[in-house]
Amino acid sequence: MARDGTSPKWRRRKEARPAEIVDAALDAFAERGFAATRLEDVAERAGISKGTLYLYFRSKEELFKAVIQQAMVPNLALAEERLAISTGTTRELLLEVVGGFLGSVAGAKLSAIPKLIIGEANNFPEVAEFYTREVAGRGMRIIAAILKRGMDRGEVRPLDPSLAAPIIAGPLLLLVLWKNVLEPYAKQTIDAEEYMRTYADILLNGVLQRPAPKEG
Amino acid sequence: MARDGTSPKWRRRKEARPAEIVDAALDAFAERGFAATRLEDVAERAGISKGTLYLYFRSKEELFKAVIQQAMVPNLALAEERLAISTGTTRELLLEVVGGFLGSVAGAKLSAIPKLIIGEANNFPEVAEFYTREVAGRGMRIIAAILKRGMDRGEVRPLDPSLAAPIIAGPLLLLVLWKNVLEPYAKQTIDAEEYMRTYADILLNGVLQRPAPKEG
Amino acid sequence: MARDGTSPKWRRRKEARPAEIVDAALDAFAERGFAATRLEDVAERAGISKGTLYLYFRSKEELFKAVIQQAMVPNLALAEERLAISTGTTRELLLEVVGGFLGSVAGAKLSAIPKLIIGEANNFPEVAEFYTREVAGRGMRIIAAILKRGMDRGEVRPLDPSLAAPIIAGPLLLLVLWKNVLEPYAKQTIDAEEYMRTYADILLNGVLQRPAPKEG
Amino acid sequence: MARDGTSPKWRRRKEARPAEIVDAALDAFAERGFAATRLEDVAERAGISKGTLYLYFRSKEELFKAVIQQAMVPNLALAEERLAISTGTTRELLLEVVGGFLGSVAGAKLSAIPKLIIGEANNFPEVAEFYTREVAGRGMRIIAAILKRGMDRGEVRPLDPSLAAPIIAGPLLLLVLWKNVLEPYAKQTIDAEEYMRTYADILLNGVLQRPAPKEG
DNA sequence: CATGAATGAGTGTTCATTCAT
DNA sequence: TATGAATGAACACTCATTCAT
Known part of the structure; x- marks a missing residue:
């Protein structure tokens, strides 16, 4: 045999x-x-x-939990490592992290997770807590770390990193949700790459030290 | 009587x-x-x-539709009117609209709607379409209009308004969802007012024309 | 209306x-x-x-419990009262109690309970305990009380009442189970009345003082 | 080897x-x-x-049947043989059979069978019939035979053996069921040996000819 | 208009039975 | 022979919906 x-x-x-x-x-x-x-x-x-x-x-609920975990966990470690290694400017770093994000949105699979969490958080406190801590929280901390590092290096305007982080994350969340939830019902499409370019433009402008404007 | x-x-x-x-x-x-x-x-x-x-x-679904409509419609007209009348600078206008938004987040009731839409859009195409058009779309159009007006007045950097609008809306969405979905499971709270201040700071900086930097 | x-x-x-x-x-x-x-x-x-x-x-199990209780409880109080009032000889008392029992066997309904308990006791510890205490136990105590009273009056041979009680109950249990379980599969029927007569004959003989053996 | x-x-x-x-x-x-x-x-x-x-x-049901048969059949032949050989008095014979019974109760294994039969008879007509005929029936017939023999020998009072047999068997059944079903849920234990002694005392008294009442 | 008892289609879950290995 | 992964029929239980009162 x-x-x-x-x-x-x-x-x-x-x-x-x-x-x-x-x-x-x-x-x-x-x-x-x-x-x-x-x-x-x-x-x-x-x-x-x-x-x-x-x-x-063992049950539908267990399956749900497994879905959330399997989808998120590997992805996060990745982002964290990327950060740890990096040596570039804040601009480069942010663009890199955010670029990685764009990649995952395209690989649609796991981009549906936020939608699920949003819908079911109250019915799965356990999962909600896990997600809050290990995904949302960790993501915020990564961004905040980049900002802090940037401020230490004089590249970023003085800001409260823990408040600025979600503001930076906001447009990304909106993009994910738009793609996963409403776009099928809209007449127009958002081009993700263009969106990300504009996003980088606005956010970097908003966050970085003005680049020694030589005279207007 | x-x-x-x-x-x-x-x-x-x-x-x-x-x-x-x-x-x-x-x-x-x-x-x-x-x-x-x-x-x-x-x-x-x-x-x-x-x-x-x-x-x-007539059914649970009808009730759902009614919930969405009752919650959103009146609120939107309000924002639109505010815009139509306004004569201030873009900065003032944006702060005003966004301030109004903060108010509705506090009045928690209708801030739960996005969460509902996100969770059920696919099961209620009709509602999803309505919401996309009448709420999300209209909101975006309001913001875009402000930006455009700002660009016409030379206050806003040249940007594609229809791309910039969702980027401006993103952090607001995140705040709403955070308050409604994850905050109960997080150790820390986001102070909405502080958040909005930082938000205004970053976004305005990112969007507005640099204020005539006198020479470095 | x-x-x-x-x-x-x-x-x-x-x-x-x-x-x-x-x-x-x-x-x-x-x-x-x-x-x-x-x-x-x-x-x-x-x-x-x-x-x-x-x-x-609320559930199949709750229904089961209700079945057991509804069937048994009222019936027991009855037997106990009958005993409390009685003033006759032990012979009369036993015959009376036992006669009442015969009646309930005929009124088949609740005579199926023992069968249920026997089959499911281990799956319903609560019910088993209740039944043991409130039905089996109480029944035994009634019989034991009759015997004790009989011994006090010199009518019953000296015996341990708590051992003799189940022995007296045994043939009754057998009759109930036979009627409810095996008789449909047997070629012969047991005539309940005849059975009870023989039972009374044997048990009374076995339990009562020998009737003044004239000088032995 | x-x-x-x-x-x-x-x-x-x-x-x-x-x-x-x-x-x-x-x-x-x-x-x-x-x-x-x-x-x-x-x-x-x-x-x-x-x-x-x-x-x-071949199936769960077949297994059930096998369980019943394997457990019972060998045991019965034994009892029958014991009877065939015996030459003692009825008292001795009864005590012997009943003593053997006590042994099997102790060797708990097969004493669970009655409980199974009682619970499932209706779902296994075949098994029920087999058990009725080959186990219950045969057991009754053995006891009846002993009684008849006793009456022939003048040791047993005149009784209908086929009615008396189950009456004699009843307390034994009760003991088996008590041990297997309710005792775990009771506060007190029945001592099987004491029980059997009292049983023999009562039943023999009830069944046997009064021991030469010296002329009464 | 309002009620809440009644319904039954629908779904999560279990478990005897099969069969490729 | 032995295994245990896979199956699907069967059943407990829920809940949107109806309707007699």
Whole structure:
């Protein structure tokens, strides 16, 4: 029985399944919200039967939690590391972080998470707390750290970093939500890249020290 | 005023009912989301019986639509009028509009709407479209109009107003959502007034023409 | 409306419902056991819909508990009172109590309870404890009291009443179970009255003082 | 002893399996009842996998039947033989049979069977019939035979043996059920040996000819 | 108009049974 | 033989909706 090196179709499945299911669930939840999603739909999307779900997740709620975690956690570490290494100017740093952000918005998958959190936070206090601390909080702290570093280097105007951080994050959140929620119902589209350029323009202008305006 | 025999209190009641119900529904929906809210809870909050709801709204979905409309429509006209009359500088105008916004965030009631829309847009295309057009869209157009006016007057740097508008709105959205969704699960609070001050500082700096830097 | 004395079909229902449901449930449980009974069957027997059950009982388990209690409690008080009043000989007393028992066996309804308890005790510790204390225990204590009284009056041979009581109860339990469980699958029937006569004969002989053996 | 290459332990295992499974099943059924027992639990107790069960039993029901049969059949033949050989007085004979019974109660295993039968008889007509005929019926017939023999020998008072038999069996059934069902939920314990002594005392007194009442 | 008892379609969850390995 | 992943029928329970009062 399977004496050779080929792994049986099945075994491999066993390991991939949880991720496949979470993926399918993210899609389904993103489309209809947590409550309105039938587990049977998730199963169908994942190409399995309803019962099989329960081999991997104890309940719909557990599945939801898994969706949130699987989607967010890896992504955050990334951003943090990027920051730690960097040596450039604040301008460069901000553009880099924000550029990375743009990338994830395009890779639509996980950009549906905020929408889910917003809709269900009150029904999943645990998840809400986790998200607040580990995602929103961490994100804010990263931005605040950049600002502080910038102020230390004299590049950034004196500001309260913990207040400025969410202000910087705001337009990004709006973009994500727009793309995920309202754009399908709008007549016009926002071009993400143009948006980000304008955003960088405005925000950097708003935040950075005026560049020694040589005489107007 | 009750010239006839009928109890006026009662009469007024009858007319107020729909609004009372919508109010109760907004509360309930804001707390648990549309799907997770039981009509019985709404009824209880409104001090009526489950059956009575159906005398005023044909279904849960109709009630939802009413909630969205009742909450938003009046508020928008207000902002628009404010704009039309205004004669001040762009700085003043923006601060005024944005200040009005701060007021509505404090009057928490309708600030829960965005959260609802975000969670349920896909399940209520009609509502989503309405909201996109009449609320989000109109809001953007107001801001864009201010910017354009500012550019015409030479107060605002040259920018694409339709791109800049959502960027200006972003931090406001974030504040609303933070207050309504995550703050209960966070260790720290954002002081709305401080936040708005910093916001004005950054955004105005980012958007307005540099004030004639005299020479360094 | 309903100004006259007739009570609306409905109101009256409301009050009778719980008992009707418990009745239907007892039948169903008696037939198939707790686990194998579908709530839908209970509903059907009670002439109501599945959902209506839940207006009166919070869960299948609650219904089960209600069945046990409704069936047993009233019956026990009766037996106890009968005892308290009595003034006859032990023979008369035992025959009376035991006769009452025969009556309840005929009125099959509640005679299915022991069967239910036996099958589900381990799954309903609460119920088991209640039954042990309030039904089995109380029954034993009644019998033991009769015996003790009999010994005090010199009518009953010296015996440990708390051991003798279950021995006296045993044949009664067997009869109930036989009638409820195995008889449908047996070729012969036990005639309950004959059985009780023989029972009285044997047990009284076994328990009472020998009738003045004329000089032995 | 393992002279060849095949592991004998393994071999023996294979043959013992059915019995082991039935054993595990008896335990599980005794604890939770037939319906509430998951086959997975049985498998776990037996130290095998869920699928393996199906190599030995075609369904849960088949397993149940096997449990009943394996538990009862051998035990009955024993009692019958004991009777056939015996030559003592009725008193001795009864005490002997009943003593054997006491032994089996102690060896708890199969004493859970009555409980199972009582709970599931209606769901397993076949089993119920088998049990009625081969266990209950046979048991009754053994006792009846003893009584008849006793009457023939003038040791037993004239009685209808087929009515007296269940009366004699009743207290034994009660003991078994008490031990298996309610005792865990009671504050007091019944000492089985004392119980049996009192039982013998009462029943023999009730059944046997009065011991030569010296001319009364 | 108002009530709340009644309904039943819908969904999460369990578990006996199957079957590819 | 043995495994355990996969299945899907079955059932408890919920809740929007109806309607007799």
